[in-house]
Amino acid sequence: MTTTTSPGVTRRGRAAAAPPAIDPRPRWQPALVILLVWFVVWLFTRGHDTLVLLGRDKTSVMNALNDFRDHMLAGRDTNPLMRITGALADAFRSMVTWLQRLISIPAEPRPVPRIGWLGVTAVATWLGYALANWRIALLTLGTFVSFGLFGYWSDSMDLLIIVGVSVLICVVIGLPLGILAGTKKRANGVIEPVLDLLQTMPTFVYLLPIVLFFGIGAASAVVATMLYAVPPLIRIAAHGIRSVPATMIEVADSLGQTRWQRLRTVQLPIAKRTIIVGLNQTTMAALSMATIASFVDGPGLGKPVLAGLRINDVGTALIPGLLIVAIAIMLDRGTTAASERADVIARGGGLKPPVHRALLVGGGLAAVAALWLSTQKFWAAEFTDRGIGRRIANVADHAVDSVTSSISPFTGSIKDGITYGLLNPLQSFIAESPWWLAFLAIAALAFVLGGWKSFVPALACLAGIRFFGEWHNAMITLAMTLVATLLCMAIAVVVGVAMARSPRTDLAVRPFLDAGQTIPAFVYLVPVLALFGPSRFTGIIAALAYAAPVAIKLVADGVKGVSATTMEAARSTGASRLQQIRKVQLPMARASLVLATNQGLLFVLAMAVIAGMVGAGALGYDVVLGTTRSEEWGKGAAAGITIVLLGILLDRIARRAAEPAPKETQWLSLPRGRR
Amino acid sequence: MTTPADSSALQVRGLWKIFGPKAERLIGTPDAALSRAELQRKSGHVIGVRDVSFDVAPGEVFVVMGLSGSGKSTLVRLLTRLIEPTAGTVVLDGQELTAMDDAALRQVRRDKISMVFQHFGLLPHRKVIDNVAFGLEIRGDNKTNRRARAQNMINLVGLSGYEQNFPDQLSGGMQQRVGLARALAGDPAVLMFDEPFSALDPLIRRDMQKEVIRLHDEVGKTMVFITHDLDEALKLGDRILIMRDGEIVQIGQPDEIIGAPADDYVRDFVADVNKAHVLTLRWVMRPPSSDLEGVGAPTLNQSTIVRTAARTVLAHQGVVRVVDDAGSFVGVVDDEDILRVVVAEQDHE
Incomplete structure (x- = not known):
């Protein structure tokens, strides 16, 4: 509703809220003043009160957190919460162990699992054919054989087991919740904020509390994976149900349907396709988190990757990393193809030629035979390790060495340029400031950029960061996050605009982005580590690789969303290509740019923890330490909480600052007004 | 009324x-x-x-x-x-x-009650026949009955042969026929x-x-x-x-x-x-000057639509007598009255 047309409305609007009316001063002017003051004070006070926490130093808050942990653990048998989580942990653990004995580890007294590699591979391949098509079957066959060939059979099975169990729990919990959120407004009001919280929390942060309640090992891996993977399913299922056209609901009502009939015959069938998309997302998320869960001793392929990263041995980490990517591709393509085929069958196209049916039956029989064989013969049960994996690792090591040494002048100059030109100055500015100075300056910036609505949460977050004692590390992480986000947005705008303007570029780039999004988070570290060695910069690049695909897609889609008519009009005025981009496309894609920045920030921050182990240090390092050393749990928890607070702080400032200040900004009126 | x-x-x-x-x-x-x-x-x-x-x-x-x-x-x-x-x-x-x-x-x-909707409201995942039978399914009719009934309705709206199609394979008009059949199915x-x-x-x-x-x-x-x-x-x-x-x-x-x-x-x-298509003689006739006006002329009912009456009136020289349902003489019309409606219907503009 426009405020200018009706006199009654404008009068009330003016009386109620004066400030948002028209403020001719751009908001960056006071922000610049604050930065200037910050700089001047910093010149005289740098290095004082920076709250550096050396080595194993702990504040009293961290010790209190440790005490709290000890208290909880001591009350394991009496505390009702601990008893419930304990029982759940036992249930998950025994479920995982049972499956492991079935296909992955020796089922005592047998020296091998109950079903050997041949049986598992045959059944998986047959399923690929039955549920999807022969291409997926081949992909599955290749992936499973390579598990054994490279000597990671049992780790691969473990990873699949964790993913499978978690996804199963996700479906059992997530589908009803998704339906509830999709049909009941009030339920959605409760569920939505919880999902927001779960999804903004950096991946790593929930590992610490989960370890406390579920102990180290498979149970924690399952719970962490489930918590990370369930939000997309709930959200997308709810969205699918909500987007069932109103007419169809009306039809159902007018025919006298009960709620249950409506759900069963109208809402679920129509939302089915969307729900399957959600399931695909959930599976991919589960794979990503199940890999990371090796930090809490979760079984799976993450373990060898982690071991390789810990000793900076790229060769060791490379093969399991690649296998994880192979699993990702297999699961992604497999679920997509299966859902497409299910659609075809539902529409009556499922009647396949006799050849196919013969293959299906024959393949099934062969799979059963292989299954039986694998329980009887040792060669079919245990994949003989021919040392291929080790040989490839060695080759890879050499290759990596020669590649790195040959391009090291290049990578080195990028690294040095960004480290000395951007990262170091920023870090010394932010982290070498006395804490009170940075505190006041950031709060003031929040106020001038976002008003009260960002000032209050910013103040709370800053106070929280100060309270938990990780101030100095938080400032270092902040500096890295800002640099990474800046680079991320620069790349996103360049690539995104290029993609939006040329369908061919889009076609060429998009598969890489899709792949980037399907690859589990910390597999990125392997090649980046190979190229740049352990350093803060490596952490930044890893974060960039993780965050950029999302940001690029958002920018590309946003720019593409600018209507063809508007672009035509812009061209008709004789705007040059750069003018079109600068004056029409980017301003009109503003909402997407803001969203991309926000997502970029959160993704970068999520990666900060993982980057902590390749030399990025700061908060990430403390969190990693907390998951591995019991006496550092409190410090790790404090660092984890600090990351969350940092995330909220940045999110609030960025979101508010990006809101158009006066109602009629030049952004919005430009395309129509300037002709 | x-x-x-x-x-x-x-x-x-x-x-x-x-x-x-x-x-x-x-x-x-x-x-x-x-x-x-x-x-x-x-x-x-x-x-x-x-x-x-x-x-x-x-x-x-x-x-x-x-x-x-x-x-x-x-x-x-x-x-x-x-x-x-x-x-x-x-x-x-x-x-x-x-x-x-x-x-x-x-x-x-x-x-x-049944309803037919502007945007049809057909369920995309159901075949035509199952869309038509949908209401019957809701109220719990058994499958044989509802299939038979749905088939009758499909025949009634002229969609025989399309039972096994999905809604998105039909044109808009055909989709609305499905909507009609669905509404009629529940009788x-x-x-x-x-x-x-x-x-x-x-x-x-x-x-x-x-x-x-x-x-x-x-x-x-x-x-x-x-x-x-x-x-x-x-x-x-x-x-x-x-x-x-x-x-x-x-x-x-x-x-x-x-x-x-x-x-x-x-x-x-x-x-x-087009008023001639809607108005009846009741709206164009004038009261007779005497009971005997137009004696011997053709007689028309007052609910005859002007267009239908036009031929009779124009063919006859002079006035035509108008009667009500009971047959009593209520008015007369002549060429002028008819033409005013047929030709000069936009005279007030």
């Missing part, structure tokens, strides 16, 4: 719909008498339907006509309580819908149409209108038909209710609407209508 209340298929009394947080409290206060715009400015409430009462006789085609925003779509939803009325009563076949609990209302919807007492043909091309629309007329002749259902198209209203309606801003402007038979518009709004509305 209105049929006695006890024998009507649908009886609506004092029906109101006000959208807004405290809608119930507004009824009966002076605010309720404010115009739509004033009320919205004053309290933020929007009047959807204001104090509407009418009766629909069994077997009648009752058309509700109005422009967009006139409240006609809200009205039809109030009749089945797809939208809850703020006040007023709706009685269908002697049962008061507005007093029912959810279960009873559901039963009525299953057995007595309802009353059929409600919410602008069923406005999403269709003009030619298809004409076909579908004929189809409705044919079906009405065949099955004789009571119909409430919502439209924004005056020609459609005149073609289909036994009676027409014209709405504006949620209120009734006029209720009457097509020739009454054209011949005696209630106000300037309706007069403006019907200005472009």
Whole structure:
């Protein structure tokens, strides 16, 4: 509703809220003043009160957190919460162990699992054919054989087991919740904020509390994976149900349907396709988190990757990393193809030629035979390790060495340029400031950029960061996050605009982005580590690789969303290509740019923890330490909480600052007004 | 003109719909008498339907006509309580819908009313036959019965051979035939149409209108038909209710609407209508100067449509006598009267 047309409305609007009316001063002017003051004070006070926490130093808050942990653990048998989580942990653990004995580890007294590699591979391949098509079957066959060939059979099975169990729990919990959120407004009001919280929390942060309640090992891996993977399913299922056209609901009502009939015959069938998309997302998320869960001793392929990263041995980490990517591709393509085929069958196209049916039956029989064989013969049960994996690792090591040494002048100059030109100055500015100075300056910036609505949460977050004692590390992480986000947005705008303007570029780039999004988070570290060695910069690049695909897609889609008519009009005025981009496309894609920045920030921050182990240090390092050393749990928890607070702080400032200040900004009126 | 209340298929009394947080409290206060715009400015409430009462006789085609925003779509939803009325009563076949609990209302919807929607509302994941049988499935008919019944309905609307297709394989007109068949399948007492043909091309629309007329002749259902198209209203309606801003402007038979518009709004509305196709002799005749005027001339009933009467009148030199249903002599028409309607119908402009 426009405020200018009706006199009654404008009068009330003016009386109620004066400030948002028209403020001719751009908001960056006071922000610049604050930065200037910050700089001047910093010149005289740098290095004082920076709250550096050396080595194993702990504040009293961290010790209190440790005490709290000890208290909880001591009350394991009496505390009702601990008893419930304990029982759940036992249930998950025994479920995982049972499956492991079935296909992955020796089922005592047998020296091998109950079903050997041949049986598992045959059944998986047959399923690929039955549920999807022969291409997926081949992909599955290749992936499973390579598990054994490279000597990671049992780790691969473990990873699949964790993913499978978690996804199963996700479906059992997530589908009803998704339906509830999709049909009941009030339920959605409760569920939505919880999902927001779960999804903004950096991946790593929930590992610490989960370890406390579920102990180290498979149970924690399952719970962490489930918590990370369930939000997309709930959200997308709810969205699918909500987007069932109103007419169809009306039809159902007018025919006298009960709620249950409506759900069963109208809402679920129509939302089915969307729900399957959600399931695909959930599976991919589960794979990503199940890999990371090796930090809490979760079984799976993450373990060898982690071991390789810990000793900076790229060769060791490379093969399991690649296998994880192979699993990702297999699961992604497999679920997509299966859902497409299910659609075809539902529409009556499922009647396949006799050849196919013969293959299906024959393949099934062969799979059963292989299954039986694998329980009887040792060669079919245990994949003989021919040392291929080790040989490839060695080759890879050499290759990596020669590649790195040959391009090291290049990578080195990028690294040095960004480290000395951007990262170091920023870090010394932010982290070498006395804490009170940075505190006041950031709060003031929040106020001038976002008003009260960002000032209050910013103040709370800053106070929280100060309270938990990780101030100095938080400032270092902040500096890295800002640099990474800046680079991320620069790349996103360049690539995104290029993609939006040329369908061919889009076609060429998009598969890489899709792949980037399907690859589990910390597999990125392997090649980046190979190229740049352990350093803060490596952490930044890893974060960039993780965050950029999302940001690029958002920018590309946003720019593409600018209507063809508007672009035509812009061209008709004789705007040059750069003018079109600068004056029409980017301003009109503003909402997407803001969203991309926000997502970029959160993704970068999520990666900060993982980057902590390749030399990025700061908060990430403390969190990693907390998951591995019991006496550092409190410090790790404090660092984890600090990351969350940092995330909220940045999110609030960025979101508010990006809101158009006066109602009629030049952004919005430009395309129509300037002709 | 209105049929006695006890024998009507649908009886609506004092029906109101006000959208807004405290809608119930507004009824009966002076605010309720404010115009739509004033009320919205004053309290933020929007009047959807204001104090509407009418009766629909069994077997009648009752058309509700109005422009967009006139409240006609809200009205039809109030009749089945797809939208809850703020006040007023709706009685269908002697049962008061507005007093029912959810279960009873559901039963009525299953057995007595069906609706045809503007955007068809077909379920994309079901074949044509299962779409038609959908309502029967809802009310729990067994599969053999509902399939047989659905097949009959598909034949009735002329879609034989398309049973196994999916809705998106059909054209818009065919999709709406499926919608029609679905509505007819439950053998309802009353059929409600919410602008069923406005999403269709003009030619298809004409076909579908004929189809409705044919079906009405065949099955004789009571119909409430919502439209924004005056020609459609005149073609289909036994009676027409014209709405504006949620209120009734006029209720009457097509020739009454054209011949005696209630106000300037309706007069403006019907200005472009081809009056010769709608008006009857009653509206063009003049009282006879004496009982003997035109003795020996042809005699026509007063409910003859002008267009039909034109040939007789023009062929005859002088006046033609007009009689009512009882046969008594009520007026005369001559060439001038007919031509005024046929040729110079836009004279007031």
